[in-house]
Amino acid sequence: GENVEQHPSTLSVQEGDSAVIKCTYSDSASNYFPWYKQELGKGPQLIIDIRSNVGEKKDQRIAVTLNKTAKHFSLHITETQPEDSAVYFCAASKGSGGSNYKLTFGKGTLLTVNP
């Protein structure tokens, strides 16, 4: 089955700096890669996703890049703010119907933005 590795497990940055979180996946058939932000005591919130037919996607201060050949994808947060502090999870799925939609998650990155 799919295996998703996520690094680093913790990341501390100063407000205004950029943060980068990286994930690798093992199943070359995976084609859907969402990122989730989880605040303490809450459920994961989808913040951005990318499909394998594109290499990069941007939404304001958040961007995701995908390298299908190397089977890795990354989350980039620019101009970080204290409210960006949370646990971030990457995930992968085949995303083409039936049971292929189940997500395999990385173990998460605790991002701390220091004011």
Add this chain to the structure above:
Amino acid sequence: NAGVMQNPRHLVRRRGQEARLRCSPMKGHSHVYWYRQLPEEGLKFMVYLQKENIIDESGMPKERFSAEFPKEGPSILRIQQVVRGDSAAYFCASSLGQGAEYFGPGTRLTVL
């Protein structure tokens, strides 16, 4: 449009009791997924259901755990004869079946 709803938010059970977790998907979503999150771990897939059908239960323990998504009403995750190792956060997610899964706030189960 209300998001995914789960109840109860917190549930305490003694060993050997039954736990019932409920999930109401987002309006218009017919696909429901249950995930379990252990402390400081990522979410692990348990089961994927559509109305009245279990599509994939490969992540669910074969004993004591069951799930349903009836034609009417919420999806239910049922854990019989709970043990301490069942203590975790259980998240439900729903989707239109085209990828993006939206998660509920979770039920935090504590087994004493």
